[in-house]
Amino acid sequence: MTRIGIDCRLAGQEHAGIGRYTQNLVQRLVLNKDINWVLFFSNSTQAREILPQKLDHVKEVITPIRHYSLLEQIKLPLIFAKEKLDLLHVPHFNVPIFYQGKIVVTIHDLLWHEQRGSHVTTLPAWKYRLKYWGYTETVKKAVEKAAKIFVPSTTVAATLAKYYPKAKDKTIVTYEGVEQTYLDHEIKEKPRKKQLVYTGSLYPHKNIKVVFQALQKLPDFSLKLVGSRNVFQDNTKTLVKNYKLTNQVEFLGKLSDKDLIKLYEESFALVFPSFSEGFGLPGLEAMAVGLSVIASDIPIFREIYKNAAAYFNPLSSAELLETIHALNSSRKFLTKAGKDRVKSFSWDKMTDKTFKIYQQVLKQNHA
Missing domain, CATH: 3.40.50.2000 (Glycogen Phosphorylase B;)
Structure with missing residues (x-):
């Protein structure tokens, strides 16, 4: 055999x-x-x-x-x-x-x-x-x-x-x-907190700095960082202090799929500001449970997400800020487009x- x-x-x-x-x-x-x-x-x-x-x-x-x-x-x-x-x-x-x-x-x-x-x-x-x-x-x-x-x-x-x-x-x-846990989740219309979520590692190419820059101009928003601890977490905590965002940024560590879905249900958007990725699975998981995705305008995300994400120039915190402010007007469209897009994978x-x-x-x- x-x-x-x-x-x-x-x-x-x-x-x-x-x-x-x-x-x-x-x-x-x-x-x-x-x-x-x-x-x-x-x-x-x-x-x-x-x-x-x-x-x-x-x-x-x-x-x-x-x-x-x-x-x-x-x-x-x-x-x-x-x-x-x-x-x-x-x-x-x-x-x-x-x-x-x-x-x-x-x-x-x-x-x-x-x-x-x-x-x-x-x-x-x-x-x-x-x-x-x-x-x-x-x-x-x-x-x-x-x-x-x-x-x-x-x-x-x-x-x-x-x-x-x-x-x-x-x-x-x-x-x-995409994991079945996400695909089986029933999307419910419910009020969303003014909190952004980032899921992934904190290596420099993940470009989390641009989110911090935008967050400085969004005093009523918070950011939840989800992911395993790695060597760049200390650097990121230093950045948070330097940008005076200690009260707005929370490191949640690694979450189970169940807890992550719960977080996604109550959040405003997933932000994915990377300069480079191979696929972009966190964005698809977010879409599967009805969370809008704000992604950097790079070829990989255009390929995987198509029209189901809101895009911004990863070098521009001002453009990210505009995208966040405009998100509610396109949320209904993005939710449907995201749910449809996930079916392709x-x-x-x-x-x-x-x-x-x-x-x-x-x-x-x-x-």
Whole structure:
């Protein structure tokens, strides 16, 4: 029986967008019992989060090797090779470059190709340069080695082709989906508080600074920041103090889907001010439960959200301010357009397309 391996070390809620992608993909793929699936998890807790019950046709290999580490490049290829896989899917760019088997890879974005320099890191300059070199070499090798490359949008496909022209013919767009919890939620008309929500990390490319600048001129509005703690949270707290917004900005940390939906129900809008993204899942989740989305006017958001978001120039806090003031007049339209737009995205469709590509690659193996 065919053996397909999936590197699941970044699966689950802890790992944000990549984690959600991998979790949804794996949970659907393993429904196919005609394949021997080999799943590589960091630990047994993660394995049970993704697959609550063990399955006879699924082998779980506990692989406590940290991503982006030296061991990932030295020891992990041996672990993969031991399983004698017909195909390996690495759902991120961090491919072990010495692995000799057939692979497919998912590249969610090329953010660090587009955003680089001292402002995007908290590392000393020498360490950042070394890490950046490691990143570019790994992506280069991943692109070279992969039989197929999955990307979440045509925007990322175009960026990939710009940096790696030879990747164009083997790149496959597989749009992501929205959790059923959001899709099943009934939109209710209710009064909305004057509070904005931002969901995501606080890396510099997320451009949260422009929201703070607008908030200074909106003294009756608050901002709720949702997301796991990361190295840039302290920098963001300093920005909040510098802009004198301590009483308007609240760090809520990581929320469950249920609590996030509750927050979205009572809020004025989700703000998504990024300079760069690979997909933009938080915006679709907000739309699914009836929360209007104010997004930066960048190609990826135009591709994913179409006419279901209110757009602004991410370099202009004045334009963001205008968009916030004008939102109520277009809220009814955005709510309907958002609910309709979300129907275009499905984890099931993504998984079906992914598996068809697996089959193509496996046929090529035997040709």
